[in-house]
Amino acid sequence: MAWSKYIIASLLIAGCLIVAGCRVSYKFNSASINYDVIKTLQIDQIVNRAPYGWAPMQAIFNNTLQDLYANQTRLKFVKKGGDLTIAGEITSYEQFNKAVSADGFAAQVQLKMTVNIRFENKHDNKAWEKQFSATTQYDANQQLAAVQEELVTQMCKDIADQIFNATVADW
Numbered sequence: 001m002a003w004s005k006y007i008i009a010s011l012l013i014a015g016c017l018i019v020a021g022c023r024v025s026y027k028f029n030s031a032s033i034n035y036d037v038i039k040t041l042q043i044d045q046i047v048n049r050a051p052y053g054w055a056p057m058q059a060i061f062n063n064t065l066q067d068l069y070a071n072q073t074r075l076k077f078v079k080k081g082g083d084l085t086i087a088g089e090i091t092s093y094e095q096f097n098k099a100v101s102a103d104g105f106a107a108q109v110q111l112k113m114t115v116n117i118r119f120e121n122k123h124d125n126k127a128w129e130k131q132f133s134a135t136t137q138y139d140a141n142q143q144l145a146a147v148q149e150e151l152v153t154q155m156c157k158d159i160a161d162q163i164f165n166a167t168v169a170d171w
Contacts, residue, residue, distance in 0.1 A: 031073050031168045037123050041075040042082025046115065050093040057152050061090060061115070064156040068164050086167065088117040091131070095144065098137050106140040113155045119167050130166065134158035 043066055048058040065086070069075060075084070092114035099108040112135045120127040134155035138147045 031164075033073060033075070033168050035074055038083045038121070039076060040078045040082040040084070041069055041073070042078050042080060042085045043069065044085070044087040046087075046117075047089050048093075049089040049091055050113075053090065053093045054148055054152060056149070057093065057113075057156075058090065060149075060153055061156045061159070064153070065160045065163065068160045069168075072164065073168060083122055084167065085120040085122070086117060086163070088115055090114070091116045092133075097140070101140075108137050109140050109144070110135055110137050111144075111151050111155070113152070113159065115159050115163075117163055117166075119163075121167075132159045132162045132166075134162075 043062075046058065046062050046065065050057075066077070070077070090113065092112065095109050095111045097106040097108070098110040099106070101107040112133060114131055114133040116129065116131050118127070118129045136151045136154055138144070138151060
């Protein structure tokens with residue numbers, strides 16, 4: 001019986017040492033950039049060219065996009081001549097009825113934002129132009145002005161994530 005306590009204790013200690021010696025590593029930013037080659041990023045001002053728009057939307061989008069790259073990569077931001085270049089414009093910001101209630105009035109309103117992006121990787125000679133969109137809904141009983149900042153902020157984050165994944169992530 002005494003031997004079994006020592007054996008169990010030895011197995012537990014050995015197990016702890018094995019587990020402590022192992023290292024599991026997770027990388028959540030999923031950026032796949034060769035920093036030996038790609039060192040700089042140029043993000044031009046994404047301007048609001050949507051026929052209908054909300055004035056703060058341009059600043060919210062630009063700040064969200066720049067913050068994402070600043071927090072998820074080690075690239076140095078430059079004004080001109082970046083190894084990677086992102087440019088574009090907000091092309092659409094619209095709302096439309098999503099659902100109708102029993103009384104025939106709108107119950108849900110959908111808000112949609114679309115951004116056209118031009119991307120260039122000078123080292124891989126890769127360039128493309130794509131549109132990215134995000135939508136969100138709000139209750140028709142609410143005024144857009146009351147929920148607009150929160151909804152636009154969420155759509156900007158969604159679109160910035162899509163752009164990040166399309167440009168520097170392995171998605």
